Amino acid sequence: MAVRALDHINIRTPDVPGTVAFFRDILGLEARVAPGAGDIDKGCWVHDPAGHPIIHIGPVGARYPSDEMLPFTATRGSGAVHHVALECDDLADMLHRLEATGRPVTRKDYPDAGLIQLFVTEVNGVLLELNFHRDVR
Numbered sequence: 001m002a003v004r005a006l007d008h009i010n011i012r013t014p015d016v017p018g019t020v021a022f023f024r025d026i027l028g029l030e031a032r033v034a035p036g037a038g039d040i041d042k043g044c045w046v047h048d049p050a051g052h053p054i055i056h057i058g059p060v061g062a063r064y065p066s067d068e069m070l071p072f073t074a075t076r077g078s079g080a081v082h083h084v085a086l087e088c089d090d091l092a093d094m095l096h097r098l099e100a101t102g103r104p105v106t107r108k109d110y111p112d113a114g115l116i117q118l119f120v121t122e123v124n125g126v127l128l129e130l131n132f133h134r135d136v137r
Contacts, residue, residue, distance in 0.1 A: 008045075009084050010056045010064075011124060012072060018123045019057050020044045026097050027086075027130075034058065054086075077125035085129040091116060094130060 013019045023046045024031040030047040034056060037043025043062065045053035058064075060074045078084075088094055098105045098120055106119040114134040121127050 006054070008054050008056050009081075010058070011122075011126060012058050012060050012062065012064075012074065013124045014060050014074070015123055016044065016057055016059050017041045020046070022122045023055060023057075026101055027088075027094070028097070029055075055084075077121075078127045081126075083119075083127040083129045085131055088118075088130045088132055091118075091132045094118065094132075 011019060017040075020031050020040060023029045030049075030051075031040060031044050032047060032053075033040045034043030034045045037058075042059060044057040046055035046057065048054045060072075064072070095105070095107075095118070098118065103120055108117045108119070110116070116132040116134075118130040118132075119127065120130070
């Protein structure tokens, strides 16, 4: 058995609507009500273009099955997780969207690897690495 892919990231936040808006309106991902939440402002799954729910967003006070084993403590920023990396396309459009928010964006180009990375924090301070791959020539 091997790990095949990243399944999802879970963000518990005091600002569910703001977090949803960042991933939906800035990054252009599809936001849907999380199963059992009843309302997108109470729980959301953010889907990639293939329809996979890659980011789960819930309120700080939500109960999760893992809370008995490891009680949740609200924090700001990436905590023990340094960053979340997402594979992206359309660099120009993404730069335009991010720059329109006024958020600081750091760009790193790796021409030999055919990779451009953008680093930005979302509304809770979680660091995102947005990867844009090109064919290496």
